[in-house]
Amino acid sequence: MSGIHVQELGKRFGDRVAVEALSFHVRPGEVFGLLGPNGAGKTTTVRMLTGLLQPTEGEATVWGHRVDRDGELLRKVVGLLTEQPGLYDRLTARENLRFFMKLHELDEAAAWPRARHYLERFGLGGREHEPVGGFSKGMRQKLAIVRTLVHDPKVIFLDEPTSGLDPESARTVRDAVAELASEGRTIVLCSHNLAEVERLCERVAVVKRRLLAMGPVRELRHAGQALEVRVEGEAERFRGALAQLPFAPNVLAEGPKLRVMLADDAQAPDVVACLVGAGARVHSAVPTQRPLEEVYLELLREGRG
Amino acid sequence: MAFRPKRALAVFWKDFLDLRKNVGLLVSMMVLPAVMVLVPIGVVWTYVRAPDHADLRSVALFYDPTLPLGASAARFLIDKTLTDWFGMFLVMPVFVPILIASQSVAGEKERRTLEPLLASPVTAAELVTGKSLAALVPSVAITWTAFVLFCVGVDIVAWPLVKMPLMPNALWTFGVFVIAPLFAFFGNGVAVLISARVSEARMAQQLSALVVLPLVGMVGGQVAGVLKAGFGYYLLQGAVVLVLDALLLWASIRLLDRERLVSRWG
Numbered sequence: 001m002s003g004i005h006v007q008e009l010g011k012r013f014g015d016r017v018a019v020e021a022l023s024f025h026v027r028p029g030e031v032f033g034l035l036g037p038n039g040a041g042k043t044t045t046v047r048m049l050t051g052l053l054q055p056t057e058g059e060a061t062v063w064g065h066r067v068d069r070d071g072e073l074l075r076k077v078v079g080l081l082t083e084q085p086g087l088y089d090r091l092t093a094r095e096n097l098r099f100f101m102k103l104h105e106l107d108e109a110a111a112w113p114r115a116r117h118y119l120e121r122f123g124l125g126g127r128e129h130e131p132v133g134g135f136s137k138g139m140r141q142k143l144a145i146v147r148t149l150v151h152d153p154k155v156i157f158l159d160e161p162t163s164g165l166d167p168e169s170a171r172t173v174r175d176a177v178a179e180l181a182s183e184g185r186t187i188v189l190c191s192h193n194l195a196e197v198e199r200l201c202e203r204v205a206v207v208k209r210r211l212l213a214m215g216p217v218r219e220l221r222h223a224g225q226a227l228e229v230r231v232e233g234e235a236e237r238f239r240g241a242l243a244q245l246p247f248a249p250n251v252l253a254e255g256p257k258l259r260v261m262l263a264d265d266a267q268a269p270d271v272v273a274c275l276v277g278a279g280a281r282v283h284s285a286v287p288t289q290r291p292l293e294e295v296y297l298e299l300l301r302e303g304r305g
Numbered sequence: 306m307a308f309r310p311k312r313a314l315a316v317f318w319k320d321f322l323d324l325r326k327n328v329g330l331l332v333s334m335m336v337l338p339a340v341m342v343l344v345p346i347g348v349v350w351t352y353v354r355a356p357d358h359a360d361l362r363s364v365a366l367f368y369d370p371t372l373p374l375g376a377s378a379a380r381f382l383i384d385k386t387l388t389d390w391f392g393m394f395l396v397m398p399v400f401v402p403i404l405i406a407s408q409s410v411a412g413e414k415e416r417r418t419l420e421p422l423l424a425s426p427v428t429a430a431e432l433v434t435g436k437s438l439a440a441l442v443p444s445v446a447i448t449w450t451a452f453v454l455f456c457v458g459v460d461i462v463a464w465p466l467v468k469m470p471l472m473p474n475a476l477w478t479f480g481v482f483v484i485a486p487l488f489a490f491f492g493n494g495v496a497v498l499i500s501a502r503v504s505e506a507r508m509a510q511q512l513s514a515l516v517v518l519p520l521v522g523m524v525g526g527q528v529a530g531v532l533k534a535g536f537g538y539y540l541l542q543g544a545v546v547l548v549l550d551a552l553l554l555w556a557s558i559r560l561l562d563r564e565r566l567v568s569r570w571g
């Protein structure tokens with residue numbers, strides 16, 4: 001059973017519930033985003049899925065290994081990029097990588113070409129013999145990613161891989177993630193960076209302790225469809241008429257502009273007909289998509305509590 | 306979960322490498338052995354310098370009123386110093402592993418390296434074994450090296466008076482090779498357990514270091530003439546520590562698991 005299956009997963013620390021009733025499924029080869037604000041339980045979820053924390057409720061399997069029982073086998077097939085790079089400063093880049101090769105009991109002669117490939121890819125080639133203490137933040141993060149890959153993991157968990165990086169380094173890291181995805185690896189990416197999730201992930205779960213929404217990024221955007229209508233005079237007075245529509249859309253009115261939230265494209269003609277019926281003189285009606293950020297923030301607002 | 310020696314050795318390899326590059330720690334590790342070796346040599350030397358000083362006899366009689374009239378007080382005091390100092394010497398095998406293990410376990414948390422480490426296949430038992438070896442091997446090596454230097458030093462300064470090598474004697478040889486490793490195991494176990502619970506290496510070191518106080522206290526008792534050190538006395542200490550070692554091992558196996566290590570941020 002490949003991929004990741006999460007069933008009603010929950011974790012509490014004493015009285016504090018960090019994650020509850022989380023269910024999702026990640027297909028092999030998919031890039032899946034876990035999107036949520038600070039303290040949403042992303043790191044806790046990833047820690048449970050890599051066998052570092054025991055779930056207090058529910059169960060999950062990663063590549064067929066139960067996270068609560070098969071920790072050792074599980075950790076052989078997963079790679080975890082932790083929130084902090086966590087490198088040994090006094091050791092060189094090479095020694096840092098070598099340590100993890102040994103921990104994975106790899107044949108070093110076979111493992112080095114892959115490591116070197118990624119080192120080169122990240123512009124760290126030629127710096128392997130320097131102590132990591134002298135590396136910049138971005139270099140450390142990149143080295144930590146290389147370390148995550150030394151054992152050629154099938155599933156990779158990336159906990160905020162670009163946090164704290166300058167735009168250029170962040171871009172290198174994003175490109176690398178895209179490249180890993182194209183190699184057919186299964187990737188779970190935690191982030192609160194919407195643009196990043198949007199660019200890299202096929203599907204995303206919005207979490208805040210529990211699951212708020214899940215689906216392809218396109219569909220989430222879809223949830224953010226609206227119709228922008230310009231009428232003559234104050235738009236406010238048509239609010240009442242729109243409320244009579246069978247699907248009672250959310251409406252924002254500002255000057256001559258109306259913003260009508262839609263669940264579906266097919267509702268647009270009804271909105272226009274309703275406005276005309278109420279005596280509005282319609283100048284234009286333009287379907288728009290709310291930025292993902294707005295959708296996201298709205299989800300979080302709805303999911304408060 | 307099977308114990309894989311290779312992974313424990315990987316941890317040992319890494320920690321040893323890290324220790325070799327940690328100049329500050331190396332220096333603080335060397336101060337103690339230097340004191341342990343130089344102080345008793347100095348004391349022996351003061352006795353040898355003026356063996357016929359009248360006050361030496363009064364001091365010797367304080368410790369042993371039955372000292373025969375013909376016996377050399379200086380020689381008696383040298384023997385007593387050598388016997389008593391072993392109690393002090395034991396501070397070294399306890400303390401050096403505390404220095405190293407606190408750094409290596411709490412240090413992993415402090416530098417946030419523990420999480421990636423625990424995300425690898427290494428088991429808690431392998432981790433503790435590797436880290437313990439990395440603390441014990443250097444400590445025992447330092448203790449033995451200090452012992453050799455101590456023997457050579459004492460023999461050189463005592464030669465003019467006793468005209469024969471005093472060291473190594475049976476007590477010290479047995480003590481250094483059997484009792485000292487038991488003490489090292491103890492210091493390491495305490496440091497590992499405490500380090501797993503606190504988040505800072507410095508705090509782990511300070512708390513663990515408290516265990517040397519009873520040792521120093523006992524040496525104080527010896528000097529005050531309250532406790533009389535000898536083979537049986539040290540053997541008893543060794544036996545007590547052996548029991549404590551077993552308890553520590555049991556506690557580490559019970560208390561150290563991934564979850565605890567990851568979630569104790571302190």
Ligand SMILES: Nc1ncnc2c1ncn2[C@@H]1O[C@H](COP(=O)(O)OP(=O)(O)OP(=O)(O)O)[C@@H](O)[C@H]1O
Binds near residue numbers: 569570
């Ligand atoms: N070991 C722990 N002990 C107690 N509470 C914890 C522990 N780890 C996490 N928590 C709590 O669980 C909640 C979720 O934390 P988590 O780190 O998973 O969030 P996150 O989504 O990764 O946040 P961020 O974006 O800031 O990284 C928080 O309220 C946090 O305080």
Ligand SMILES: [Mg+2]
Binds near residue numbers: 042044083
């Ligand atoms: Mg987090």
